[in-house]
Amino acid sequence: QVFTFNTVEIKVQPSVKVRNGAPMSIICHADISKNTDFQLKYNFTIFKDRKLVFMTVSDTGDARYEIPVAKSSDTGDYHCTVKADRKTKSSDPIHVWIAGMTKPILTADKRDVLEGELVKLRCELPEEEPPLQFCFRKIKTNSTPKETCVPESYTNFSVLEFSAEEGDHILQFDCFGRRNVKLEWEDSAHSNKTLVTVREPFIKPALTTVPASNVTEGDQIHFECSTAVVRMHDIEIILQKNKTILNSVQDKKLLRYSTVATLEDSGEYLCKVEQGGASKTTKLNVVVSELFPKPTLVASMTKLDKNKELILNCSINGFQKANFSIIRKNSNGDIPLKSSQTLKMRVNVNDTGSYTCKAEVKGIVKESKPVRINVYAPVSKPTLSVADGLPEVVLGKPLQLICHSVMGTPPKTFRFYKGNEVEKIVINDTYATFLDENIKLNDKRGYRCDARNNHSSGAKTSDILNVTVIVPVRDASLGSVPYGEVEDGSETAFLCSVKEGSWPILFRFFKKTDHEVLLFEKTEHADRAMWHKKTVKRQDTGTYYCVASNRANVDVRSRPITISVILAAWKKGVIAALVLITIAGAGALALWWFLRKKKKAKGPSMEMSGSALAANLTSEKLTRQPSDGDYYSGSGYIEDSENHMKSTDESKGPDLESAEVEYTEVEVSTLDPHR
Secondary structure, X not given: OOEEEEEEEEEEEOOOEEEOOOOEEEEEEEEEEEOOOOOOXXXXXXXXXXXXXXXXXXXXXXXXXXXXXXXXXXXXXXEEEEEEOOEEEEOOOEEEXXXXXXXXXEEEOOOEEXXXXXXXXXXXXXXXXXXXXXXXXXXXXXXXXXXXXXXXOOOOEEEEEEEOOOOOOEEEEEEEEEEEEOOEEEEOOOXXXXXXXXXXXXXXXXXXXXXXXXXXXXXXXXXXXXOOEOOOOOOEEEEEEOOEEEEEEEOOOEEEEEEEOOHHHOEEEEEEEEEOOEEEXXXXXXXXXXXOOOOEEEEOOOEEEOOOEEEEEEEEOOEOXXXXXXXXOOOOOOEEEEOOOEEEEEOOHXXXXXXXXXXXXXXXXXXXXXXXXXXXXXXXXXXXXXOOOOOEEEOOOOEEEEEEOOOOOOOEEEEEEEOOEEEEEEEEOOEEEEEEOOOOOXXXXXXXXXXXXXXXXXXXEOOOEEOEEEOOOEEEEEEEEOOOEEEOOOOEEEEEEEEEOOOOEEEEEEEEOOOEEEEEEEEEOOOEEEEEEOOOOXXXXXXXXXXEEOOOOOOEEOOOEEEEEEOOHHHHHHHHHHHHHHHHHHHHHHHHHHHHHHHOOOOOOEEOOOHHHHOOOOOOOOEOOOOOOOOOEOOEOOOOHHHOOEEEOOOOHHHHOOOOOOOOOOOOOOOOOOO
């Protein structure tokens, strides 16, 4: 018995989109091929959103899952699995959408409330499953409904509180549900409408003043704020002006407040009654007429020198009868100077500050605007210096100057001069700085500064500061006499020079080895320095260079030169003489050996050939011994085969010993010790 699954399919009747409340069927069908006609048991399992919802066993290849009343909670992805005799196959998923939602139910915990009280509403969708969203609507007569939506991820209901506000009389509430299906929102029908009646807990307050109008500075003004309430408990009345609370009462229906009127009391007043969450307000505008204007303080001068006389005068325009006082303002409190309209004083630097005057009429006190008085002490003669200390600067580097004036009242104005031209103006308390970034070799070197303040004595000028411009060392070179090769034991001189640079210049001579070796250093008020080395030795062979620097602190290194130490001439002569003596001794020894050997020679006569010997040889033929071979004279070898000595064919017999041999001079080469 052999079988195989061809396909497994899942279908929905009547369609994949079903109206809420309509019947729906999920059908799973298995298409199987068999080799013979035999019976199989099929296990069908249907899933919704990967959760098991239906199981059955059938003898046929079909299974049906009936849903008599479809709900929105039946929306989801369905697929089925068929198992037969250890073989299993699943269908592809299919999405089913139950369109439409059931109508929600709305309930309220109160039907009659006071202004400021809360109404708790509950909206429920009993046949739906979360996640859901509930939207509540507050409907007022002749106004747009106010909608508030609340998401609920785990429940099918939501609770929300609404506040009954001032002006709410009859309120209507309803709600609807909402869910998200495949990134689309689906709304339910609106619920039943619920009516809520709102009553006032108190009436709008009344705010009055006595006098009601024509209020003048110095008058007593009385405020009253009252209301009528349903319940006295937790009632509160507050009086405000410009958000400032002037007075308040609790559990009372009336508030009173009194004050002496001033110009500052003009403005809008607000009476507010609060109880629970309810609040009502009333506004009243109050105008206070001016009794007299603010006084004016006049100073004889606002900027004056130390020890000068200052006159302060306080007055009221068109008003004479008042009590005047002159005051100096201070952070720790006002300092009364004189209860008078006029004040004369000789000032010091410590008298710098703000002054006002006060005028009092009928208990109303008004203060003038402050007048700033500045007392100046003269500046001291400034000092001009270089920020780095020494009055010098490296060419191309910036120069920072400091102008300092110890004495004098700030602020001070400092001016910097380069030559006779003003380069910079700075305002500061005690000192100022100037940065000259354009230093040239031919600049005017004289700098000065002056300082001044508002004192009548004018400016004070510093002494002229002359600044030295230091030119950095450039292009160092090294030479020697003699150059290149130096005889052992002789004297040599090294010369290090620079192309330009301010004096004095430090010259240092080095020999290049594995590490830098300083041989000699010298400071010169010149552009060159010489180092004499008295005696040169063989170990002095090597590479030399020099380094030059000045106060610019820039080391300039020359190109290296190579010095080779060779033997002295007299040493060469001694060696040559020894060689010649050796050669002469060897020649004499060779000649002696040659002559001695000739005397002892026994054998046939030989005829010597060659250009040097042939001219002096006799024509007499010598007989030779039967053996034929080459002949060596001393250690020298006659290479030319034509000049070999020849033996004669005739034998002299007994005459050989009595034959005479002539001798001539020959050149003998040096003895070869290996032969």
